[in-house]
Amino acid sequence: MLNSTLEAFYHTFGIRRNLKVASTIDGKKQRLVCAFEKGFLNYISIEIVSYGDYKNKEHFYIEDDESNKNLKCLAYTIELPTQDGKNRVKGYYFDQYGNYKSKNIKLDLMKKALKAQGINLEEYFPKGVRLETITTSLGYDLEGLPDSCQKGKGEFFKCIDPFTQMYLLKYGDTIKARCYVWNEGSITFEKENEKITNTNKLADRIYAVDGYWKGEMIKRLKEEGIGLIWSEEQDEIYLDGNYEAYIDMYEIKDIINEHIKKNKVPWLDSFNQYNSDTYRLYLYDWKYCGYTSDENEFIPSLANYAFLMQNGEVKQTVNLVWDCVTGVMIPEDDAVYINFGSSKGYYTSSEYVVWSDYHQGHFLEEDSIEMIVDDRIDYTYEGSGLSLIDIEGQTYLVSELDIYRA
Incomplete structure (x- = not known):
């Protein structure tokens, strides 16, 4: 039972009049089933719209075959990205009663369907998306920085400015993702008697407004030859754990000691265990191991301070001293001072x-x-x-x- 709305739809999208549609929604799944009259080629109409200063509107068809069997709408509008920075795909269809309806479709699902047809959706994204760098401490004071517990606390991060830069993924003037990146040669990996330093830049944990922009940030960092400390899913530290990894802070030991005294230390996602005797920031996976002041959740053989407080305070762990015999840090309570x-x-x-x-x-x-x-x-x-x-x-x-x- 096709009404005037369907007639208008056929006319707008140039669909053959003798195409018969019977669409249903299978529960809450993103699947729309369309039945077409045998003997006709099956097509889906795709409209891509870009916003901002880079407007691009295009209309084309892809063959409705096995590559997009989960995308059975008559037409789609893809917004890349919308003015609020979120990307949407809206599918239009008719239900079994001839009612004209729409449904949001996952962008990733549409990208796979188009890719199977040799169409790269990335080509339609606006050229206004770009990667910028700024001094890390200044980056945390940017007005446009998305919500962060460290926003406006750039002063806390001055202690890592000599070793890092903040990378910003921007769409127009809007920040969509950010992270700070450790410079080449700043991280030491020590295993037994072997020491090496990072030969390429390494990105710390990525913060983004949503999953799409996190993926874009990862892609663009990799294009710059920048590696990742955290996994792409960001549920754990990604680096090989068969060695100790640390940042040597000796050259700014006075600065970092002042930060500790004034309770102005930054929250550091990766290198957050500080040893005040060796002046090293050690790698520690707080998401996996925890971050309370309980000494059992830290690494007492490495550090006596933990930079894992949002308000700038420092968590003090067991006081450690260097053992001149074994060459490792030991709890001060178990150590003996050598008088002669x-x-x-x-x-x-x-x-x-x-x-x-x-x-x-x-x-x-x-x-x-x-x-x-x-x-x-x-x-x-x-x-x-x-x-x-x-x-x-x-x-x-x-x-x-x-x-x-x-």
Whole structure:
């Protein structure tokens, strides 16, 4: 039962009059089934419209075959992108009663159907989409930056300005996606005794107004030869976990210490574990491992501060010190300060030191010398300057001997 609306539709889209339509919607699925009279070629009308300063309107047909069996509307209007930046495909059809209706269709589904016909939908996107760069701290102060917990807190990010740039994906004057990108050579990957640095730029976590613009950002970053720290789905850090990865912050250690004192540290998605003794920012997957102040959710062997607070405060983890024997960071509560000997002024585990009553302090066991003082066993160390003498296999402190016999 076809009414005047259908007649107008046929006329507008140039559809053959003897084409019979019986359309239904299968539940809530994006599937519209059309039955055509046998013997006629089946076509779908596509209209592509671009907005902004780059208007482009085109009308063409694609054959209705297996490539688009899930897109059974008579006509589609594709808006690339709309003025609000969101992309839409609207399919027009008639129901079994001849009512003229429309339904939103997934853009990705339409792109696949067109691609099967050799039509690249990307060619119809406006040339106003572009990638721009800006100093990271300035980027967070941009008025047009989409909602972010760090928006307006650019001062916090000055500590990573020497190592990064912010990349903005813009459509016209509107920011659709952003991320900061670590410069070449800024990241060290350490595995056992091997150290290498990144030879290409690496993008940190991407923030976008929607999934389409995130995909566009990823595509354009890759075109620039920029790699990704996070997976494209962004549910976890993408880098190989068989090594430690860190940023050496030594050259700006005074700046970053000021940030800590003033509670003005940035939220950092990837390199957020800071060690104040080695001046390194270590890689840590907060989405997978958590980001509370519970020391078990951090890496106590690496860092004593976590840059994972939205308001600029710093989360302090276990205080760590460098172990001069093993060469790794250990909790300060488990460490012993070395008072004398070749490693004076450093820390190590208690298993590597001895205590001397005579000297009233610790020194490395490997530097120690066992001696007899006042009929008791005690210790001194190499280079102490004490006068010692060996008698029948025992070492004595000369100044403590009452009688000396050769």
